[in-house]
Amino acid sequence: MTSSATSSAPAVTLADIQAAAQRIKGHAVRTPLIESPALNRVVGGRILVKPEMLQRTGSFKFRGAFNTVSQIPERLRPAGVVAFSSGNHAQGVAAAAAQLGMPSTILMPADAPAIKVESTRAWGAEIVFFDREKDDREALARKLAADKGAYVVPPFDHPHVIAGQGTIGLEIAEDVKALGVKPDAVVVPCGGGGLIAGTSTAIAGALPGVPVYAAEPAGFDDTIRSLKSGQREKAQPGAKSWCDALLAPMPGEITLAINRRTLAGGFAVTDDEVARAIALAFLHLKLVVEPGGAVALAAVLSGKIEARNRTIVVVCSGGNIDPGVFASALKRAELVNN
Amino acid sequence: MTSSATSSAPAVTLADIQAAAQRIKGHAVRTPLIESPALNRVVGGRILVKPEMLQRTGSFKFRGAFNTVSQIPERLRPAGVVAFSSGNHAQGVAAAAAQLGMPSTILMPADAPAIKVESTRAWGAEIVFFDREKDDREALARKLAADKGAYVVPPFDHPHVIAGQGTIGLEIAEDVKALGVKPDAVVVPCGGGGLIAGTSTAIAGALPGVPVYAAEPAGFDDTIRSLKSGQREKAQPGAKSWCDALLAPMPGEITLAINRRTLAGGFAVTDDEVARAIALAFLHLKLVVEPGGAVALAAVLSGKIEARNRTIVVVCSGGNIDPGVFASALKRAELVNN
Numbered sequence: 157m158t159s160s161a162t163s164s165a166p167a168v169t170l171a172d173i174q175a176a177a178q179r180i181k182g183h184a185v186r187t188p189l190i191e192s193p194a195l196n197r198v199v200g201g202r203i204l205v206k207p208e209m210l211q212r213t214g215s216f217k218f219r220g221a222f223n224t225v226s227q228i229p230e231r232l233r234p235a236g237v238v239a240f241s242s243g244n245h246a247q248g249v250a251a252a253a254a255q256l257g258m259p260s261t262i263l264m265p266a267d268a269p270a271i272k273v274e275s276t277r278a279w280g281a282e283i284v285f286f287d288r289e290k291d292d293r294e295a296l297a298r299k300l301a302a303d304k305g306a307y308v309v310p311p312f313d314h315p316h317v318i319a320g321q322g323t324i325g326l327e328i329a330e331d332v333k334a335l336g337v338k339p340d341a342v343v344v345p346c347g348g349g350g351l352i353a354g355t356s357t358a359i360a361g362a363l364p365g366v367p368v369y370a371a372e373p374a375g376f377d378d379t380i381r382s383l384k385s386g387q388r389e390k391a392q393p394g395a396k397s398w399c400d401a402l403l404a405p406m407p408g409e410i411t412l413a414i415n416r417r418t419l420a421g422g423f424a425v426t427d428d429e430v431a432r433a434i435a436l437a438f439l440h441l442k443l444v445v446e447p448g449g450a451v452a453l454a455a456v457l458s459g460k461i462e463a464r465n466r467t468i469v470v471v472c473s474g475g476n477i478d479p480g481v482f483a484s485a486l487k488r489a490e491l492v493n494n
Numbered sequence: 495m496t497s498s499a500t501s502s503a504p505a506v507t508l509a510d511i512q513a514a515a516q517r518i519k520g521h522a523v524r525t526p527l528i529e530s531p532a533l534n535r536v537v538g539g540r541i542l543v544k545p546e547m548l549q550r551t552g553s554f555k556f557r558g559a560f561n562t563v564s565q566i567p568e569r570l571r572p573a574g575v576v577a578f579s580s581g582n583h584a585q586g587v588a589a590a591a592a593q594l595g596m597p598s599t600i601l602m603p604a605d606a607p608a609i610k611v612e613s614t615r616a617w618g619a620e621i622v623f624f625d626r627e628k629d630d631r632e633a634l635a636r637k638l639a640a641d642k643g644a645y646v647v648p649p650f651d652h653p654h655v656i657a658g659q660g661t662i663g664l665e666i667a668e669d670v671k672a673l674g675v676k677p678d679a680v681v682v683p684c685g686g687g688g689l690i691a692g693t694s695t696a697i698a699g700a701l702p703g704v705p706v707y708a709a710e711p712a713g714f715d716d717t718i719r720s721l722k723s724g725q726r727e728k729a730q731p732g733a734k735s736w737c738d739a740l741l742a743p744m745p746g747e748i749t750l751a752i753n754r755r756t757l758a759g760g761f762a763v764t765d766d767e768v769a770r771a772i773a774l775a776f777l778h779l780k781l782v783v784e785p786g787g788a789v790a791l792a793a794v795l796s797g798k799i800e801a802r803n804r805t806i807v808v809v810c811s812g813g814n815i816d817p818g819v820f821a822s823a824l825k826r827a828e829l830v831n832n
Contacts, residue, residue, distance in 0.1 A: 188526050193550055193589075194616070209780035212531055251531075271777070278532070435817070439609070442547035442782040442813035475780035479773070483821035 166417065167315045167410045170361030173322035173354060176223040180323060183226075183255060184219050185211050189331040189469070195440040201463035203456060204339065206328055207443055209475025213275070215401070215449065216321055216351055216473050217241075217248030217311075223320030224309050225252040233258050235305040240264075240286070240293040242400050243272025244448075244474050245311040250279035261306065263297050269400060271478045312350030313408030321351045325358025328469055332363070339366055340466040343452040345473045346370035346379045346422065347402035349411030355471065356418035369461060370415070370422030371451040373397035373430070379407045379415060380422035388412055398427055398481070401448030401474055423455040428488070430454045435489030437472065444482065449474035504755070505653045505748045508699030511660035511692060514561040518661060521564075521593060522557050523549050527669040527807070533778040539801035541794060542677065544666055545781055547813025551613070553739070553787065554659055554689055554811050555579075555586030555649075561658030562647050563590040571596050573643040578602075578624070578631040580738050581610025582786075582812050583649040588617035599644065601635050607738060609816045650688030651746030659689045663696025666807055670701070677704055678804040681790040683811045684708035684717045684760065685740035687749030693809065694756035707799060708753070708760030709789040711735035711768070717745045717753060718760035726750055736765055736819070739786030739812060761799060763792040766826070771795050773827030775810065782820065787812035 189204045196202050208216040225237055236259035239249040246262040253260035260281040264273060265288040277283055284300065286293055301308045310317060325342075332339055342359055344352040349370075356368040370379050375395025382389045390406045397403065407415070425433075430447050433454035437445045445453065452470045456463050477485075528543045546554040563575055574597035577587040584600040591598035598619040602611060603626040615621055622638065624631055639646045648655060663680075670677055680697055682690040687708075694706040708717050713733025720727045728744045735741065745753070763771075768785050771792035775783045783791065790808045794801050815823075 185529070190548060191523075194552075194613070197616075207780075210528060214532075214778075214780060275532070278535075438782055438817065438820070440552075442545075442552060444776055444780040444782065479776065479824040482776070483824060486817040486821060 166357070166414060168318045168322065168354060168357050168414060170358065172315065172319040173326055173358045176319040177323045177326055179226050180219055180222050180320065183222050186327065187211060189328065190441060192440045195436065198436065198440070199456065199463040201465055202467040203463060204332065204467065204469045205441060205453070206324060206469065206471045208324065208471060208473045209444055209449060213247040213251045214474055214476045215244035215248065216324060217244045218251055219323050220317035220320030220350060221245065221248035221309060222252040222255070224314065224316040225249065225256055225258065227316055228307050232307060235307070236260055237309050238297050238301040238304070238306045239309045239311070240297045241311055242403060243268045243276070244401050244476060246276040246281065247272065247279060249309045250276050250281035254279045261300055261304070263293055263300065269476065269478050269481070272476050275476065312348035312404070313410050315410065318350050318354040318411065318414065320354065322354025322358040324351070324471060325355035326362060329359065329362035332469065337467055339469045341461060342366060342368045342469040343371055343455055343461060344368060344471045345402060345448060345451045346372050347448065348404035349379050349407045349415050351471070351473060352419065353411040353414040357414060360418050367420035368418060369420055371455040372422060372424050373399040373402050373451060374424045374426050376402055377422070377424040379412070380424060382407050382412055383416060383419060383422065386416070399430065399448035399451060401446060402451065423460040425451050425454040425458060425460065429458040431485045431488040433457050434485040438486060443472065444475040444477065445472050446474050446477035504695070504752060506656045506660065506692060506695050506752060508696065510653065510657040511664055511696050514657040515661045515664055517564050518557055518560050518658065521560050524665065525549060527666065528779060530778040533774065536774065536778070537794065537801035539803055540805040541801060542670065542805065542807045543779060543791070544662060544807065544809045546662065546809065546811045547782055547787060551585040551589045552812055552814045553582035553586065554662060555582040556589055557661050558655035558658030558688060559583065559586035559647060560590040560593070562652065562654040563587065563594055563596065565654055566645050570645060573645070574598055575647050576635050576639040576642070576644045577647045577649070578635045579649055580741060581606050581614070582739050582814060584614040584619065585610065585617060587647045588614050588619035592617045599638055599642065601631055601638065607814065607816050607819070610814050613814065650686035650742070651748050653748065656688050656692040656749065656752070658692065660692025660696040662689070662809060663693035664700060667697065667700035670807065675805055677807045679799060680704060680706045680807040681709055681793055681799060682706060682809045683740060683786060683789045684710050685786065686742035687717050687745045687753050689809070689811060690757065691749040691752040695752060698756050705758035706756060707758055709793040710760060710762050711737040711740050711789060712762045712764050714740055715760070715762040717750070718762060720745050720750055721754060721757060721760065724754070737768065737786035737789060739784060740789065761793040763789050763796060763798065767792040767796040769823045769826040772823040776824060781810065782813040782815065783810050784812050784815035
């Protein structure tokens with residue numbers, strides 16, 4: 157094997173994802189594909205939703221966390237795990253650790269949604285807050301882990317995490333085959349890129365020829381721009397978004413290397429488009445979607461990706477949204493008449 | 495067969511429900527059973543939710559409507575169907591008729607939730623409003639039907655309607671068997687009693703020995719009182735409830751005759767208990783439940799039926815709730831801090 161062949165070997169393979177699927181079986185929820193005739197009428201096509209808000213801890217993050225934590229050797233488990241996260245990864249790691257009888261310490265930004273802080277605590281995690289603007293969260297996590305001898309579970313840029321998230325792609329492939337459908341596209345929310353790196357790897361292996369697109373919040377379209385430039389681009393300076401789950405400052409090294417091979421492109425959506433997606437998911441799907449979890453659905457409902465007379469699979473990646481924010485989203489979408 | 499044996503023959507049998515399941519297959523959504531570890535922790539037991547808000551038209555009513563309308567002979571179909579309903583049955587009938595290429599006319603109370611009126615119109619139905627306090631809706635429906643030569647689809651007191659709703663019980667039985675679980679109880683929302691009559695008949699046949707309980711809004715506990723007295727009792731005079739889907743004035747004749755054989759009892763829940771169930775379903779299940787759809791969940795979460803160390807199947811029967819009402823429910827449950 158030449159050195160160039162070695163360097164181009166993918167960090168995560170279909171076999172890694174199949175192994176992850178065996179590991180999480182019976183621990184993670186096997187989510188279905190959900191379809192609403194009323195939502196289909198809105199776009200004049202067919203939308204198949206992968207509802208990861210129904211996943212344990214209310215987001216897909218449990219998959220990657222459990223796949224990673226369950227591979228920590230027995231002798232290292234008593235020292236526990238450390239993670240840094242705005243919330244969904246925090247809950248995923250805390251729940252995975254709790255299920256394996258391990259302690260967990262989670263670094264969270266001081267402005268994380270209350271619902272995510274409380275839910276993480278409820279899984280028995282110790283919470284340490286940091287300042288999103290001033291502190292270096294990775295350095296803080298490394299120091300905490302060194303002090304405790306604990307294992308750091310990174311939020312996205314790790315092969316085990318990516319392989320765990322990829323199980324979503326395997327399940328999508330199984331379910332569309334059972335429906336006898338070949339989708340025209342799969343659209344996936346993208347923050348650091350772990351979910352879409354895993355999912356697109358699984359789709360490339362199990363549904364070859366089906367294009368996978370990233371959906372990102374406007375201003376945080378770093379993966380879309382990185383795909384174009386060929387190098388890791390940062391989120392736009394000063395950008396703000398209420399998609400708190402998707403505020404990673406730039407793509408991961410491993411995730412971008414995968415996504416450059418596997419993605420067909422991407423779409424950025426505005427906060428208003430996300431609000432409308434949340435409201436239409438409420439109205440027609442009867443599902444609770446958080447802002448970051450709704451970007452792929454927003455890309456379809458806004459027409460950025462054409463759904464007319466086509467079948468589009470959309471990953472809705474989480475539903476951990478504060479009740480007040482949810483009420484505001486319904487209002488913002490002008491569905492609440494008061 | 496003696497005359498007494500004939501009069502005691504049930505109006506709906508397991509075979510009728512199995513036939514209904516064949517009829518609705520491919521038309522209705524095959525809903526899963528959904529479980530949330532976080533919700534399980536709230537009660538210290540296991541809650542398996544049958545999420546009928548994910549059903550076509552956002553409630554279970556499509557099942558009974560389609561089973562009934564699809565049995566109308568071809569030559570009578572052009573005259574269409576008529577139904578009276580506060581909303582969910584309206585949508586179910588309108589959608590079933592639309593799917594079979596038939597016109598539909600729906601009588602709705604003038605105070606029906608806007609979301610239900612609009613959704614019914616969206617299925618192509620003609621809407622005629624009536625006054626819930628003054629008008630005799632059944633007489634109005636019969637007159638409308640006579641004028642058009644149309645078929646009246648009753649909301650609950652009809653064997654075909656009951657058999658259609660009973661498919662929920664068959665699916666529950668299939669899914670708990672697949673999980674390897676025998677539930678300790680099944681709790682089902684009850685208005686006129688069609689959903690629970692069908693579901694309990696299916697459970698008696700497919701999961702013998704598992705008790706089925708009715709959940710009703712306080713003041714509209716007419717089935718609970720009828721089970722005790724042995725005759726059809728009316729809702730309490732002047733009773734008010736925001737469970738708009740469950741305001742039938744008394745049990746049906748056919749439904750009560752079935753429910754007297756099949757039910758183990760029932761529980762009445764308050765509006766506040768319903769608000770908390772809606773909020774906890776939002777928070778932990780990430781599902782949108784309407785007030786009437788949440789009464790069975792409320793009966794479990796309020797402790798009226800014990801869930802500690804037990805497995806309880808709960809039917810959440812619909813999710814057609816106005817955005818403003820939903821926001822109020824979250825606020826009422828003191829989850830919205832403003």
